[in-house]
Amino acid sequence: MPRRRLVSPLVPPNKPILALGLEGSANKLGIGIVEHTPDGETIIRSNVRHTYITPPGEGFLPRDTAQHHREWIMKVLKDACKVAGVGVGDVDCICYTKGPGMGAPLQSVALVARTLSLLYSKPIIGVNHCVGHIEIARVITHAHNPVVLYVSGGNTQVIAYSKQCYRIFGETLDIAVGNCLDRFARVVGLPNDPSPGYNIEQLAKKKGRKLVTLPYATKGMDVSLAGILSSIEAYTLDKRFRPDLELDSSTTDEDIITPADLCFSLQETVFAMLVEITERAMAHVRSKEVLIVGGVGCNERLQEMMGVMAQERGGKVFATDERFCIDNGIMIAQAGILAYRMGQQTMLEDTTCTQRFRTDEVQVTWRA
Template sequence: MTTTTATSKKKRHIALGCEGSANKLGIGIIAHDPLTGAATVLSNIRHTFVSPPGTGFLPKDTARHHRAYFVRVAKQALAAAGVSVSEIDCICYTKGPGMGAPLTSVAAGARTLALLWEKELVGVNHCVGHIEMGRAITGAENPVVLYVSGGNTQVIAYAEQRYRIFGEALDIAVGNCLDRFARALEISNDPAPGYNIEQLAKQGGRVLVDLPYAVKGMDCSFSGILTQAEEVVAQMKKGKKGPDGEAITPADMCFSLQETVFAMLVEITERAMAHVGSNQVLIVGGVGCNERLQEMMGAMAVERGGSVYATDERFCIDNGIMIAHAGLLAYETGFRTPLVESTCTQRFRTDEVFVKWRK
């Protein structure tokens, strides 16, 4: 990677990234070699706000958590990275999309660090952060990207210095669907509702509950599936039996929901692959950690003579290092966010970002 700034004379460029668009507060530090473009993760610290079972995380409570832990997480990231403040080139923060109050809290923390340390700010699109981190970790060259998280569900491909959205959820994101279903079953939110659904689903499979399947071209819909699943859970609690007279268990419901929504995601991803002529799939976002989703996507990719790329929970789940990485890529092309423009937005489309660092 070559750069256009004076900082290219340094042996390495270093960025600190701050993420807090949902219930994860993450601060990470990354280094780039200006000659080779190689990225080195120096630290990746995260602290999660966990709400009680049967509840979601409210913006005000999540923001309060981020404010309470910001300083200690930043100190931990610096200590783990083994770098001094003078070595850091820029402070990167999540500009959006996400929940307004948590985003604002972390942006205020990032601005404070930038002013205190006299560093420049770089606002980062959360979705682009996921994509660039996934590309860096897996080595995927030019894949179709399935971005699946609590707030977003998109099928994306790169073209002419933009990440183009080919399909997306028309209502709620797949992660939000899973999270809200976990509330219906009163599943623990620790470490994450989606993770606990995945573990329960591994115990199910005796009964496949019929749920709506809503795919429209390369778009999909999850609200109807969630409503039907919640109704089945309500009936299940009253002792309703399955089609063969078997009792429907929470594990069966988790299995059925996963199989249905993941089949939808595989279908729209395959359609996008055929459209753009790619045989690579990169799965990013918190839901991308799910082993069953990776397995189903892998089976489809193999049939097409392709391959699937995914990361583990360190980089799939929201984290500060992905913001640091994407922000440093932009910084090295000359991009800066003036202090007066260091705002946040709950709606920040993936395709709004000019990806200057890719040819």
């Protein structure tokens, strides 16, 4: 756990606070400014983002992603300050993503955050990326004490809060759900703009698509996705697979497998597994609320399936749209400002990054 020192005294609650958040753990570079008012209201002053998009069939490499962040970060920073109507010197603290994520992009953004902190003599707070997702979603949705399903390109976790810690009840044993979707999108040649997962979701909505058999791998509270990915990739080598077929409502040939069939089947199988382990966690902690966070949380089909389960339990699903689900700077600002109000600050020598910074390593001092 990273060392922190206390700012003395605690930040007075009757003072408005501005936080600048910098996020760059993967291919999204985001900078946002959040204000906490004395009456407890959270105001999003700006939320600016730029995405590194690669050609179809290609993923994003750490070195190239870091170069993208270095090229764009000053423009994104200036735009965020312009939208918010403030300068860097006006904020009370600077927050950056400490991890988890890709090493080179994380370091590029952390260097800028550290430089701004030194130039403007502002306290700096290293933020856990996963906790950032949870905290901004709690503000937006007003969820009280939900079970959290965190689904993104690099993480798949079922989380619940207990005793000042976000505890992980279940997670992926190999690859994350977002990584699974992205890799399959590359296999079938789907574009990366705006995102591979979004394009899979749209193709899965096509009329006439059918379900093909895939392995269903839940391991208690955990899931395994690598085998599902291998199985669905095998379908693309089947002689029945027609990658160029334009699927419509008149397609009735059961011997033909289309990209829409595979996209639909992958979503249905993987999302059913996620709903199952989330329901187990709800039963364990006796919660009737589910909060879906992370980039894959934008998927309408996942929200729909989770909603059916929650409704059967007399509960409710909370989710946000792409402004808040997809990696952004305001989630880092929100988590950082909560820590700052509790008197926390990252020591300068600890303003490093780590690719493996688990959600349950963070002391959540701002929750009772």
